[in-house]
Amino acid sequence: MTVSPAARRKARHYAMQALYQWQMTSAAINVIEAEFHTDNDMSKVDTDYFRELLHKIPQQLSDLDGAYTGFLQERDADELDPITQALLRLATYELKERIDVPYKVVINEAVSLAKKFGATDSHKFINGVLDKVAEKHRAVEVQATRKSSS
Template sequence: MRNRSPNEQQQFISRRRVARRLAMIGVYQWLVTANSFQDIYQYFQQDIELAEDFRKCDAAFCHQLMRCGIENADLPGLIEPFLDRKLAHVDMIEHAVLRVASCELLNHPETPYKVIVNEYVNLSKKFGADQAHKFINGVLDKIAAQTRPLEFRPRNTDRNGALS
């Protein structure tokens, strides 16, 4: 990763944050309508309100997260072990957040899991039910522990788990 100026870094973070929000909205739209990824993604580029945000986001990142959130058939198997019910019975906003966040945890190891969890907790605070962020935080921490075991190892152990 190249070094960025503070201004470039802030723009990068902002573009990623907008991409996460749009990907979550796209997956939510898919849950509600069952439209294809292509239809939803095209709609985002053409809708007057969404198109303005779309121009401000990291489009490739948004595309990848939204596509994974919609098309990855393995996501329920990753998420459901940490739920007390089927993923299909989770509120649609929280469902969309969990799908997109899981995709980022799986496919973007360059982003620390704590950053990912924080970003999606904030999305759930903005769009979810009153206490949804607590639910999202708990589930994503468990998914992150499973998908990012090296980030969870105790500080006094090496990569193999041996005490140092």
């Protein structure tokens, strides 16, 4: 069964919100997941993807944070606002673990969510960090894309 890009996009949208809630409240992941299924119309959401993101990202926090913190320029990881942190974790997870999703899609989705939920211009920061994460974890794909567009 193929999943529509819109259903995947909604899964990311809700996963980012759920991860934000988890970061802010430390509530159990299963409780947050149940709340999202109760409070939102999940009929047009890739719920399997939502569930994967919501459960796997907290399990890999130190690895995911370590994968992007070296690219934060002048900032410290603990200075990141919770939305930026949730988006970087989500996108870094996808870049590292979901090679079936093109890296440009991962970055574009994170930038789009940052424009919607993040602080002013946070999308530019997120784009810059994720470009570097992609170069490291998707080097072959990034190089292939650059060669084909030149």
